[in-house]
Amino acid sequence: MKFTSTLLKHNKRLMLKNVWKHKGSFPDRPPMIPQAVLDSGLEIVDPNVEEPPEPWVPPVPDDPQFKSRPSITELPNYNEEPAYVYTRGSRIMEGSKQACILTKSISFNGFPDTIKPLIGRFQAQDQDKLIQRYIMQSQKWDPSKEPLPKRIDTANVGYKFTREYGIPKKRSIGILMRNLIRLCQSTGDQFPSILSDLRLIPDAYLGSHYYYQGKLVIFEANAKYLLMSNQPMKAFEGEDKIDESVNQKLLNMYPLSPLINIPKRNCYRIQNIAGFQKEFSHSHPHTIFLINNNFWRDDSNQAMGLFNCFGYAVTQARKLYGNEQNLSKPICVQCVNMNQTTINFTFFQLNTTDFSSQHGVKNFVWFDSGNHLFQKQLPQPWRGEEYKKTYYHSYNPLAFEKLLAAVLGNAPEVQEYLDNSEEIAALS
Amino acid sequence: MAAASLSQLVKGLARLSILNHAKSRQYFHTSGIVDGKAKFIKLAINVDRYTLRPIHLPKSGGRGYDGRIQTHGVGGGHRQCYRMVDFKRIGPKTGEPLVERVLDVRYDPCRSADIAVVAGGEKARYIVASENMKSGDLIKSSGELKKITVKAIEGDSYPLGSLPLGTLVHNIEIYPETGGRVARAAGTCGQLIKKIGDRCIIRMPSKREMNVSEECRATVGRVSNIDHNKQHIGSASRARWFGIRPDRGWKQKKSGYNGRKIKPVKPVVIHRTPKAPASAIYKDTV
Known part of the structure; x- marks a missing residue:
């Protein structure tokens, strides 16, 4: 090996670094104060000694901007034992099946036998013409032009739609629902009891509770409209069927608990409010109208309808019969929940308020879902010129006829009207 | 006397800027190093509150919590959501x-x-x-x-x-x-x-x-x-959609032509005692 001059050269930088690392020491010597300064009597401040920071005090003692949020235990509705609180937003996992288990009810498809024969027997004046105008009003003629949410089409996921302005979904459903209810009320010339016996209440509040196998479950909901009656609804099924229900079995969702997806909370109120807190001449809940401003399936929306019916029925039962478990007269409530195009019906009959076990008398529920009032075809510009506009087609009057039958089903004049119409038909 | 009062005044001014709690809550960054790297700092996800809802996940770009590169060749790609x-x-x-x-x-x-x-x-x-x-x-x-x-x-x-x-x-x-x-x-x-x-x-x-x-x-x-291992990415641009950045072409993978070296079998990994949990307090020095 040849020792070149570069190899022999000492790396001064590394050496100094090492010395600095191991032998470098920096004693902290006391400061040298000149005698002249000491003699002058000035106050001497050591810059190395840190003064403890003064505690900060807000300039105004009760300034709200520096106030911390109260803890959960300080809230007025706080309870030590948590409860299951069902609200409008809680979407349950198994849909109507889970709702049936929680409300201890047996489900049937379609309308109940008492209301089924009434479908298509009544008609409002200029019915089809008016409904088609209501549809156009809710979809096109309303002057609101708000930015609509960004649309994604599953047929062409990557397509970028231009910003759309129009009627928001919630408002559109509200317009259609209000008009359809008014059209039902316009049959008052044939059936005057619809105006005298029923009262329509907007934004009705429901606060209800019950114990499912010893666990407290609370319902809190807001209906868009609530029809209240001065007399209780007739039962959908007789006593024979109620007695038969003892032998029928409830659905099973093992290993899931039926209380899954219902959130647990410590802040709640135990209350019994079905419409009005004070006494009112029309105090029996008749029909609940709900708006489905969501992207859920019909099954999930029907579960929500059932929970709303159940909440009203349980509160009414507690009001009329106290703690009696097997009700002498069953309590019936019905619910109509609406989409932009579809109407769903739920009919509920409360036979028992014993929820401690799965045996004994059961309640009944009827689901009738997927009634399209019309079909809406949204634009798909990539398919050609024909698909650049929104089309409304396949108007189906049956959906409204079902709604009319459900609202008029309890009216006393209905039987007279049906007899008369049969006589007229026989004569002609 | 005048010098002492001046020093106290300067000190008082300094204290005002540090000790005002209302101001310190706004989290002002004084360092220029944090600027531009703060977007890589991980968002705190609360694991105690379990949800099935997919959580928004910002792209890390291969950077860790301190803003320095931890894994090379990561960047870009389609937006992703984190599922717990x-x-x-x-x-x-x-x-x-x-x-x-x-x-x-x-x-x-x-x-x-x-x-x-x-x-x-x-x-x-x-x-x-x-x-x-x-x-x-x-x-x-x-x-x-x-x-x-x-x-x-x-x-x-x-x-x-x-x-x-x-x-x-x-x-x-x-x-x-x-x-x-x-x-x-x-x-x-x-x-x-x-x-x-x-x-x-x-x-x-x-x-x-x-x-x-x-x-x-x-x-x-x-x-x-x-x-999964049989899937063919197909093109370099498609690899970018998955967040994979191109490798440098300097080192190439050896083919079968280069021969195989028979290496001894690696010893068994033994997991006996779990590691002590990391301390929760981190001390930064200037």
């Missing part, structure tokens, strides 16, 4: 096992394997799906150590000690009740080879062996999406 996958299949030590139902098998952008939504009792969660898992299946997770080996059914979770020799397992724990760590990628599985006393030896997907406690849980079967 639960790797802890811990069942009760005595009594009947925890039974859950598979509700759905779904795609997860954050990993190569598929995930399954399972629910039992009042809880629902995501787990890594096994090969033949489908909706409607009932799966068990048990923590009971049995002398007689159990019948290994795919998707069920048991301690390694109660499984028969030769079973294929995935989502294997290295310390008891700490959550699965080994064999979680698509199509992978480990194999239970030996039992020595209270220790079990497992062949990992890398063919290396591992010595763990018999109380460590593992799920029976192979991880789902078994054809």
Whole structure:
């Protein structure tokens, strides 16, 4: 090996670094104060000694901007034992099946036998013409032009739609629902009891509770409209069927608990409010109208309808019969929940308020879902010129006829009207 | 006297700027280093509040919490959402096992394997799906150590000690009740080879062996999406959609022409005592 001059050269930088690392020491010597300064009597401040920071005090003692949020235990509705609180937003996992288990009810498809024969027997004046105008009003003629949410089409996921302005979904459903209810009320010339016996209440509040196998479950909901009656609804099924229900079995969702997806909370109120807190001449809940401003399936929306019916029925039962478990007269409530195009019906009959076990008398529920009032075809510009506009087609009057039958089903004049119409038909 | 009062005034001014709590809550960054790197700092995700809802996940670009590169060749790609996958299949030590139902098998952008939504009792969660898992299946997770080996059914979770020799397992724990760590990628599985006393030896997907406690849980079967390694990315631009940045062309992978060097077998990895938890206090120095 040849020792070149570069190899022999000492790396001064590394050496100094090492010395600095191991032998470098920096004693902290006391400061040298000149005698002249000491003699002058000035106050001497050591810059190395840190003064403890003064505690900060807000300039105004009760300034709200520096106030911390109260803890959960300080809230007025706080309870030590948590409860299951069902609200409008809680979407349950198994849909109507889970709702049936929680409300201890047996489900049937379609309308109940008492209301089924009434479908298509009544008609409002200029019915089809008016409904088609209501549809156009809710979809096109309303002057609101708000930015609509960004649309994604599953047929062409990557397509970028231009910003759309129009009627928001919630408002559109509200317009259609209000008009359809008014059209039902316009049959008052044939059936005057619809105006005298029923009262329509907007934004009705429901606060209800019950114990499912010893666990407290609370319902809190807001209906868009609530029809209240001065007399209780007739039962959908007789006593024979109620007695038969003892032998029928409830659905099973093992290993899931039926209380899954219902959130647990410590802040709640135990209350019994079905419409009005004070006494009112029309105090029996008749029909609940709900708006489905969501992207859920019909099954999930029907579960929500059932929970709303159940909440009203349980509160009414507690009001009329106290703690009696097997009700002498069953309590019936019905619910109509609406989409932009579809109407769903739920009919509920409360036979028992014993929820401690799965045996004994059961309640009944009827689901009738997927009634399209019309079909809406949204634009798909990539398919050609024909698909650049929104089309409304396949108007189906049956959906409204079902709604009319459900609202008029309890009216006393209905039987007279049906007899008369049969006589007229026989004569002609 | 004048000098002292001046120094006090200067001190007082400094204190004003530091000690005003209302101002310090706005989190002003004084350092220029943080600027531009703050977007890489991980968002705090609260693991205690479990949700099935996918959580917004910002792109890390391969950077860690301090803004420095930790993994090279990562950047860009399609937006992804984080799903809280639960790797802890811990069942009760005595009594009947925890039974859950598979509700759905779904795609997860954050990993190569598929995930399954399972629910039992009042809880629902995501787990890594096994090969033949489908909706409607009932799966068990048990923590009971049995002398007689159990019948290994795919998707069920048991301690390694109660499984028969030769079973294929995935989502294997290295310390008891700490959550699965080994064999979680698509199509992978480990194999239970030996039992020595209270220790079990497992062949990992890398063919290396591992010595763990018999109380460590593992799920029976192979991880789902078994054809993942056969998928062809196709183009360099498509690789960018997955967040893979191009490698430099300096070092090329050797082909079969270069010959194979026979290396000695690596020793068994032994996991005996878990690491001490990291201290929660971090001290920064200037």
